[in-house]
Amino acid sequence: MGMLTGLAGLQVIRRAPKGGASIFCLGGLATEAPLVLEKTRAAERIITVDGCPLNCALKIVEGAGFAPDVKINLVEDCGIQKGKPFTHTDADLETAVLAIQSALR
Structure with missing residues (x-):
């Protein structure tokens, strides 16, 4: 599901007006990378997108001291079934993309 969350995020960025959306490095948040922390602090909204009930993205963002404005879980919120990669x-x-776009409004 991580691949699906990544692909959906990229599609949202492609469809958004320039500067309307961006993706941040979760690893950079977990390792307290200064540039990633700075960009995250400057974000107008923080939206986490998780692919399964483990909610790893949410936990990393919260662990870095940020409170997401919107939390999306593709299994729980969108009804997408967890499956093998590339399935x-x-x-x-499109369901994932629409959920993220809705959260941006």
């Missing part, structure tokens, strides 16, 4: 459909991707 998700274009419809699953």
Whole structure:
């Protein structure tokens, strides 16, 4: 599901007006990378997108001291079934993209 969350995030950025959305490095938050922390502090909204009930993205963001404005879990919120890598459909991707776009509004 991590691949699906990444692909959905990239699609949202492609479709958004320039500067309307961006992706931050979760690893950079966990390791307290200064540039990533600075960009995250400057973000107008923080949206976490998790692919399964473990909510790793949410935990990393909260562990770095940030409170997401919107938390999306693709299994729980979008009804996308967790499966093996490369098994998700274009419809699953579009569902994830629409959920993220809705959170940006």
